Structure formats: structure tokens, C-alpha cells
Amino acid sequence: MKFTKMHALGNDFLIVNGVQQHFEPNRDWIREVGDRHRGIGFDQLLHIKSSDESIADFALEIFNSDGELAKQCGNGTLCMARFVHEERLTSKHSIAFKTLGGLVEATLLKAEIEGGMKVKAELGVPTIDPSGVPFVSETTNLDYELNLGLASTPKIRLIPVGMGNPHAVLFKTSACADNLELIANALQTHQRFPDSVNVEFAEILDRSRIQIRVFERGAGETMACGTGACAAVAAARLAGHVDRSVSVNQAGGTALVDWEGPNHPISLTAPASRVFDGEIQLD
Structure with missing residues (x-):
């Protein structure tokens, strides 16, 4: 093949x-x-x-x-x-x-x-409606406090965002904390995320720049995540931290995310690179 x-x-x-x-x-x-x-x-x-x-x-x-x-x-x-x-x-x-x-x-x-x-x-319209994430909640809020049961981080606050796939965005003061993977794993198995969740740790640099680390369900920490960048910007914009166009710094480089606001589609711009072509046996 x-x-x-x-x-x-x-x-x-x-x-x-x-x-x-x-x-x-x-x-x-x-x-x-x-x-x-x-x-x-x-x-x-x-x-x-x-x-x-x-x-x-x-x-x-x-x-x-x-x-x-x-x-x-x-x-x-x-x-x-x-x-x-x-x-x-x-x-x-x-x-x-x-x-x-x-x-x-x-x-x-x-x-x-x-x-x-x-x-x-153009990746559709972000949603914070719990049913559209999905996230288990009887009310629709912007952010929620969850008990993770971890000794190092017993409770956290997050914003669930639906991007056609589920995301949890956490704002932090440093993108280099030691326990991020532990927190991400706890969230990905948390009962309030029935389909598991992609986790973004976001640091606001200014109103047009943020920095994120992403832990994807089924893949672990990745160099970059397009829907994760969009979810982080949507959460940051709804929280009043950023303006419409935001540069999202990730380990693999910088993407541009543009979002007018609620009920509008969000867009992602970044380079697509072709590395090599090959063939592999299917059996």
C-alpha cells in the first residue's frame, strides 16, 4: 500500500x-x-x-x-x-x-x-454547550471546577470546548509545569468527559499571543494540535483574555487562529509539509 x-x-x-x-x-x-x-x-x-x-x-x-x-x-x-x-x-x-x-x-x-x-x-463553530463537547453538566457555564483526586493538584478549573471533538482548556501561569501529563491523564479518564478529552494548557502572553501544550486523547502530548489551538483561542476569547486574531505558539511552531466570537466559525492557518512517500505491506 x-x-x-x-x-x-x-x-x-x-x-x-x-x-x-x-x-x-x-x-x-x-x-x-x-x-x-x-x-x-x-x-x-x-x-x-x-x-x-x-x-x-x-x-x-x-x-x-x-x-x-x-x-x-x-x-x-x-x-x-x-x-x-x-x-x-x-x-x-x-x-x-x-x-x-x-x-x-x-x-x-x-x-x-x-x-x-x-x-x-475553517473548522466550524466552537461550542461550550456541554452536550456539544460532550461534558456532563446540568448547567451551561463558561468554566467549571473539577475534583481530580490528585495529591499534587486536587482541584482544577477548566473550560470545556466542542470543536467537533472534545477539548478541556486550562489557563496557567507557566507552560512548563511538571505535572501536566498527570493532570491530562486524570481528565481523559474523568467521568464528566464520557468520550475522553483533548487537554490544552494555555498561557496568555498578550491579547494577540498565547502559548499552549496539548495532550491528545489516544496520542499523548503532540508537537501541535489544530483543533486544540482553536479551542484554546475560543476559551481565551470567551474569558476576555484575547482579541479576534491570535498567534498560538506550540512546541512545533506557530499557528494563526481567527475567531469573531460566538455563533461564528473559527479558522486555523498554518504550514502543511510533505515529508516523504513510501509503500508498506498490509499483512
């Missing part, structure tokens, strides 16, 4: 062209190939297929490196837009993808930034 390795700000993907070849996703196989020591290694596997819906150009299946299906992937959308265009699967520069988390659209901007093609994706 042919594949392509790509990344956006170090958030890396194995891309399978299911339009031109047959591929049946298998959880055990994905886990083996996703292993960074014994396989190829990636944060997510992206499987592009023909769409049977007129509103979308393609259907996009997303799998975390543990083999579980994911509903949405912002950086993966950026990379997939570049991939389908370069593979001549479409001549469009604005491309719509149907995912489990909803319809997303990416536009190729052509400019080269940070070693990759600049791509902008």
Missing part, C-alpha cells in the same frame, strides 16, 4: 489515498505502524475517500495512533488539502471534507511559511 508522511507544525500524519487504492482500516495494524520505534510513527492516520455527499469533495477518516477513530483533526485537514491537490485528486483550491465531527473546508494559500505550504481551514 502506498502512503505519504506529512506534518503541520510537527503534528505528523500517515496519509492513505483511499480514492485510488483499497484500504480497510484495522486497529491493531494502525497501532503497529503508528509505533515510533517499531513502525513508521505518527500522531494520526488520515484515510481519504470519495464522498457520497454533494456538500463534500471527500470523506476523511481519522485514526489516532492507538487505532481509535477520531472525529476531527485541524492540522490533518491542512495536510490533506495539500495532499489531494498535489495528487491531482481535485483541481480546487478550496476543498470540503466530511468528517465524523462535521464538514470542514480548507483553502490553499500557496505561500510558503516555515518550510510548508500555507493552508487555511
Whole structure:
């Protein structure tokens, strides 16, 4: 089977062209190939297929490196837009993808930034409605206090955000605390996040810049996360910390997130980089 390795700000993907070849996703196989020591290694596997819906150009299946299906992937959308265009699967520069988390659209901007093609994706309307995250709560608030039962951090405050996938945003004074992974693991198994959750630790630098670290469900800490960057900006904007356009600094580089506010779609702009093409045995 042919594949392509790509990344956006170090958030890396194995891309399978299911339009031109047959591929049946298998959880055990994905886990083996996703292993960074014994396989190829990636944060997510992206499987592009023909769409049977007129509103979308393609259907996009997303799998975390543990083999579980994911509903949405912002950086993966950026990379997939570049991939389908370069593979001549479409001549469009604005491309719509149907995912489990909803319809997303990416536009190729052509400019080269940070070693990759600049791509902008519109990732839908962020929500803090608990049912849209999902998050278990009888009321809709901006933030909530949760008891984690940890000796080092018994209680935390967070803002749950739905981006087509679930996020929990925590604001902090330093992006280098030692117990972030412990907190993230506790949140990802917390009963109030029935589908688990992607966790963002955000530090406000000024009204146009934030810094985040992201722990993705099924993948662990990643160099960058597109929907995580969007969730962090949405939470920060609702809390009154930032303006409309925000540069989001992550370990892998900087993304630009633009959000007018409630009931409006949020956009992500970052470089999509093609690393190499290869072939691998399926058995």
C-alpha cells in the first residue's frame, strides 16, 4: 500500500489515498505502524475517500495512533488539502471534507511559511454547550471546577470546548509545569468527559499571543494540535483574555487562529509539509 508522511507544525500524519487504492482500516495494524520505534510513527492516520455527499469533495477518516477513530483533526485537514491537490485528486483550491465531527473546508494559500505550504481551514463553530463537547453538566457555564483526586493538584478549573471533538482548556501561569501529563491523564479518564478529552494548557502572553501544550486523547502530548489551538483561542476569547486574531505558539511552531466570537466559525492557518512517500505491506 502506498502512503505519504506529512506534518503541520510537527503534528505528523500517515496519509492513505483511499480514492485510488483499497484500504480497510484495522486497529491493531494502525497501532503497529503508528509505533515510533517499531513502525513508521505518527500522531494520526488520515484515510481519504470519495464522498457520497454533494456538500463534500471527500470523506476523511481519522485514526489516532492507538487505532481509535477520531472525529476531527485541524492540522490533518491542512495536510490533506495539500495532499489531494498535489495528487491531482481535485483541481480546487478550496476543498470540503466530511468528517465524523462535521464538514470542514480548507483553502490553499500557496505561500510558503516555515518550510510548508500555507493552508487555511475553517473548522466550524466552537461550542461550550456541554452536550456539544460532550461534558456532563446540568448547567451551561463558561468554566467549571473539577475534583481530580490528585495529591499534587486536587482541584482544577477548566473550560470545556466542542470543536467537533472534545477539548478541556486550562489557563496557567507557566507552560512548563511538571505535572501536566498527570493532570491530562486524570481528565481523559474523568467521568464528566464520557468520550475522553483533548487537554490544552494555555498561557496568555498578550491579547494577540498565547502559548499552549496539548495532550491528545489516544496520542499523548503532540508537537501541535489544530483543533486544540482553536479551542484554546475560543476559551481565551470567551474569558476576555484575547482579541479576534491570535498567534498560538506550540512546541512545533506557530499557528494563526481567527475567531469573531460566538455563533461564528473559527479558522486555523498554518504550514502543511510533505515529508516523504513510501509503500508498506498490509499483512
